[in-house]
Amino acid sequence: MKINDLLIGVLSFVIAHILTFFQLNGQFLWESFKKNEIAVAAAGFILSFFYLWGTKYTVAGMGGLLWPTRFIGFATGIIIYAIMVSYFFKEGITSKTLVSLILAVILICVQVLWKTS
Numbered sequence: 832m833k834i835n836d837l838l839i840g841v842l843s844f845v846i847a848h849i850l851t852f853f854q855l856n857g858q859f860l861w862e863s864f865k866k867n868e869i870a871v872a873a874a875g876f877i878l879s880f881f882y883l884w885g886t887k888y889t890v891a892g893m894g895g896l897l898w899p900t901r902f903i904g905f906a907t908g909i910i911i912y913a914i915m916v917s918y919f920f921k922e923g924i925t926s927k928t929l930v931s932l933i934l935a936v937i938l939i940c941v942q943v944l945w946k947t948s
Contacts, residue, residue, distance in 0.1 A: 837892025837943070840885050844904050847881035848911040854878065860919060899942035906935035 854874055857864035864871050882904075889900040913932055916922045924932070 832894060832943075833892045835892075836888045840887070840889030840892050840900070841903060841907060843881050843885035843888060844907045845911060847878055847885055848908045849915070850874070850878050850881065851908075852912060852915045856915075856919070893942070902938050902942045906938045909935040 853860075853864075854871055857871065858868075885904060886900055889903055890897060893899040910932060913924060913928055917924055
């Protein structure tokens with residue numbers, strides 16, 4: 832496992848998920864996002880690079896394995912989404928959401944810490 836590549840990959844996923852959150856939900860926060868759908872959608876071109884880098888570096892960090900990358904990207908997205916919705920929309924974290932977040936963290940830990948032969 833290459834920790835530096837893994838960290839770059841996870842950071843890329845974090846940035847991608849934060850930017851995607853604003854791209855998709857900015858329409859509920861700012862009128863300009865609602866009025867400029869084409870410009871907001873076009874930002875997806877730039878967002879794609881962060882997902883590509885996240886995948887590239889996480890695969891390298893996990894020794895060429897694809898499945899851990901998918902789970903890490905998914906769980907990172909769930910965690911980011913929960914934080915952002917809670918902060919920007921004041922939707923509290925219910926017990927169901929908390930359990931889901933704990934499972935997302937467990938999922939990341941299983942993929943990163945569980946050594947396979």
